[in-house]
Amino acid sequence: MRKQYHILNGDSLKEHFPESIQGEIIVAKECLVDGSVKGKSLTDFFKTRAEFISSNYDGCTEQDYFEKTVPEFQKMQMIPDYSDINLWFEDDLFCQVNLWFTVNLIFNSLRSSKVFLIRPAIHNQFGFGGLSEIELINAYKQKAQITELDKIALLWNFYQNNDIEELVKTANKLAQKYPFILNAVEAHINRIPNENGPGRPKQTLIDIMNELGTDSFGAVFKEFNKRESIYGFGDLQVKRLFDEVKNNG
Structure with missing residues (x-):
């Protein structure tokens, strides 16, 4: 066998x-x-x-x-x-x-x-x-x-x-x-940044933060998972992107 x-x-x-x-x-x-x-x-x-x-x-x-x-x-x-x-x-x-x-x-x-x-x-x-x-x-x-x-x-x-x-x-x-x-x-x-934007995941995070009117990671992460399950990112990967978005204004 x-x-x-x-x-x-x-x-x-x-x-x-x-x-x-x-x-x-x-x-x-x-x-x-x-x-x-x-x-x-x-x-x-x-x-x-x-x-x-x-x-x-x-x-x-x-x-x-x-x-x-x-x-x-x-x-x-x-x-x-x-x-x-x-x-x-x-x-x-x-x-x-x-x-x-x-x-x-x-x-x-x-x-x-x-x-x-x-x-x-x-x-x-x-x-x-x-x-x-x-x-x-x-x-x-x-x-x-x-x-x-x-x-x-x-x-x-x-x-x-x-x-x-x-x-x-x-x-x-x-x-x-x-x-x-x-x-x-x-x-x-x-997800690769170009002259038109920061890449799909970061743009989605920006859109979510604007739509929800919050920069609370918990709420943003939950919505990101709904919209971008294709990426399969865990909280650690999304948090790194999230922090970069916040730090860049």
């Missing part, structure tokens, strides 16, 4: 992962949608991320990153041949960027392993977190094998190198089977 591995996007799903689903759990403990992802090697990349996370996320040191985050990615690389690898990722940009990196990481290590994608049947701001145990089991039963690992792995390379043209080209090639990838890529492009 093939060994089962489940790669989850964050610890929240792990906390209520159905016990009836057999297999080893590995957690992608990252938010690659936020901050620099530069690095000529995997070692350089992890150093870049450790520095960014420790500088911008309270309660996480560089040592924490290398002791808690890096080992999970190393586990992915050590998955044995002839395994089934189940990727539990949602459609929003936060999850998609982590997915692209994960696929890129395991792609060259695969030997006769099969990779499956598991997505929520209903896509909303709560994602897997809004599903019951039965709904999670049903999502697992509906898993779909990924046969385009090479192209999805390339998405990470293009994202990391900020190659928007190739990112869009590859997303379009995958669009018929994975339309949510193109949606995420478009959301990424729209």
